[in-house]
Amino acid sequence: MNNYFKEIFKGVWEKNPTFVLGIGMCATLAVSVSISNALWMGVATTFVLIGSNILVSAIRNITPSHIRIPIFIIIIAAFTTIVDLALKAYQPSVYKSLGIFIPLIVVNCIILGRAEEFAAKNTIFNSILDGLGMGLGFTLNLSVLSIIREITGANKLLGYQLIPGMKPALLMILAPGAFFTLGLLLWGMNVIKARTARFKQTE
């Protein structure tokens, strides 16, 4: 039981996709402008991630290693298109606000990275847990980034104005703001990691 939790939790902290592995950056930087975008993007990516992990893991023993990349891409593209069509048909307003970033899940390196690094080497059940954890970590990253950026850059939270009449710092909602926030969060995370490591040493 403990092992399963570890498998999920590693995506959130120890092997966090954006902050530790450094993958999935473009989607993180682009979509984290509002919390609702961030959550839907997280849900869509998690679905594709779990689906592709399951399939990649299921066929890992019959996949010839020299053509594994095209096979992974086919699987990921199929799942992404399914999400794309489903959102278009049943959640048109979400599809409208996320726009181009849903089809771009195909090239999100988190998914290909996890297929290559984890799902191709582990059992189906572990791959599901890995996908769930990584998706959770990714959603969390997006949410934290987008909360900071939506408050500072648009003076809003969940689409509602925070302080009436105050001019927001527009820079924060543009690309540079994403880099600043990401940098600060990375710094904070590394400080916490260094502190815990030192604490363990002195024990």
Add this chain to the structure above:
Amino acid sequence: MNTFQMIKAILVLTIIGFIAAFSLSFMNKLTTEPIAKQNQEKKLLSLSLVLPSYTIQKENTVTIDGQPFTYWEASKEENKVVKKAWAFIAEEKGYGGPVQSIVGIDDTGKILGFTILSQSETPGLGARCTEIASNKTFFDHLFKNNGSDTEQIPWFQVQFIGLDINKPINILKKGDWNSTIQNILLQQNAVTAITGATITTKAVTLSIEKGAQKLKKALTLHEVKQ
């Protein structure tokens, strides 16, 4: 690599490609109807939005400058006088792709309504052209339960109502639209740009101006035929 490995690779790739194609075509079949229905509903809703209280008479598609141009004719009776109005689809390249909108104008050339059909602008910037403004703050929403918002039309689209398409539409940078700057904007036949997305705003105003010219051409063509 021996022959057996090669055949195996081809076989595996083919089977996986086949399964993917099959599941996608199934998904496509499943969603075609809801998507088409949604588009149709959206179009009807947009038409009733841009031509309030008018009844749509017919839809026309003509070729102008080698491109198809769709417009609708509508009319209503007011004090026993039949008033005519038209709606047309305007399209222009924005920052992230075409911005398509539908515009309703009355017989004096005033914009009756304007709504954006599709756009692929940057989320948080240009995509705010479809944003629905709320006049409540986050804390109001949390702590005061004073009903739902009455404002349902996005602020960017509201400001086009009442503009004159016979004059060029100006762009001012006055921040987000609110009812206090409405008069200033109407006097100058102008809209306020979306902060950080002037290109999107320009694309919209340009598409309306071009579309209005096309509509005039289409109407004269129509008269000549009769």
